[in-house]
Amino acid sequence: MLSRLAGNVFHVGSAVERTDVVARLLDVYVARREPGTVDDDRLVAAELRSVVGTAGPARDADRTATIDALALDRHEPASIAAAVAVARDHARRAREVVSSELWDCLDVTRSRMPRKIAPDRAHEFLGWARERSALAIGVVEGDASRDEVWEFFALGRALTRCASTARLLASRLLEPDVVTSWSAALRACGAGEAFLRGRDHAPVPADAAAFLLLDEHSPRSLRYTVHRAAECLADVAPACVADEVGDFAEVRAALDALPREEALGAVGAVGDRVAAAADRVASALDERVFSTAAPVL
Structure with a gap:
């Protein structure tokens, strides 16, 4: 298999998994966590960045800022939005080996990614992100x-x-x-x-x-x-x-x-x-x- 195609497929799998990982972490430790102090929120934000593999400043001092950064910020490498874009872009580069069903799934997910969500809708959005990740994985596991x-x-x-x-x-x-x-x-x-x-x-x-x-x-x-x-x-x-x-x-x-x-x-x-x-x-x-x-x- 060509190294270029192998790398693209590898990164599709990695990004699809990262979408699920970040969505679950945000849901448990931010969206559904009991309110805490500013210092607590800052610690959680910093630790979440560490868990998903990127160091970040302590600017995420509240829940809304953390969700905006790690869920929706397309310029934040650790975010769900970035993972969705990476999965779609690498799938496009490997279209000769990626199934049409997987491509359609990733393309639709990318096109439907919101740029803003209300704080009280965070749990709903994170559930949607997990479902889209599960759908992509299901297409591969079921058909490939x-x-x-x-x-x-x-x-x-x-x-x-x-x-x-x-x-x-x-x-x-x-x-x-x-x-x-x-x-x-x-x-x-x-x-x-x-x-x-x-x-x-x-x-x-x-x-x-x-x-x-x-x-x-x-x-x-x-x-x-x-x-x-x-x-x-x-x-x-x-x-x-x-x-x-x-x-x-x-x-x-x-x-x-x-x-x-x-x-x-x-x-x-x-x-x-x-x-x-x-x-x-x-x-x-x-x-x-x-x-x-x-x-x-």
Whole structure:
């Protein structure tokens, strides 16, 4: 597969996943969070930027400003609007391998992105963004052949989910000993209902940590996502990123070896390590696989 096409498909998957990730984080930690002080709101805004992979100033001092910046600002690389535009633009560049249904889905999403939303409509908009992301993923998962196109799309999604989940677990948004903090983290990762199924009690920190880090069956757990990314890397990663892939394999092995009873105490360190490894793989792919040389004039 041409590196240009592989890179475009990878970035479509990554951007579609980022749309879902940012929408869930904003919904849990901003739109539906209990009102706090200005300092609290500023801390949440800064931590959210860190979780989605971009450092930002503390200018987002209230909920409206945070939602405007991370949901609607087309010039903010971490925003939903930017992710939607990236997904559509990369799909356009890979039209020969992207299905018409996926292209139509991304094109419609981009055309319907609002430039402003009322504060009391934020939850509704964020739900719409999640639904559009799920629709794009459903088109690929339901119709695409399991070839290299699907592998690179899945790899982009897996690395993005892996890095964002890991950064959330290592961030100050999560207070490891506080039950309500774990409830919020589970919902922000899309794992709240899956965790509670079969349980008749609120999240116990140790159980919630073990679930989000080590569950083998939930696609929202760190272990599952790391294995997903590693499987895709094993199928499509070339030799020029072998060192980064090896580092990622070591992270997967460390997760597999982590006892469930030690998950709570290890959550911050594991989050930092996994996020760093995922970011290194993504950067190496961009620099050594997907980049194309400038034409010689």
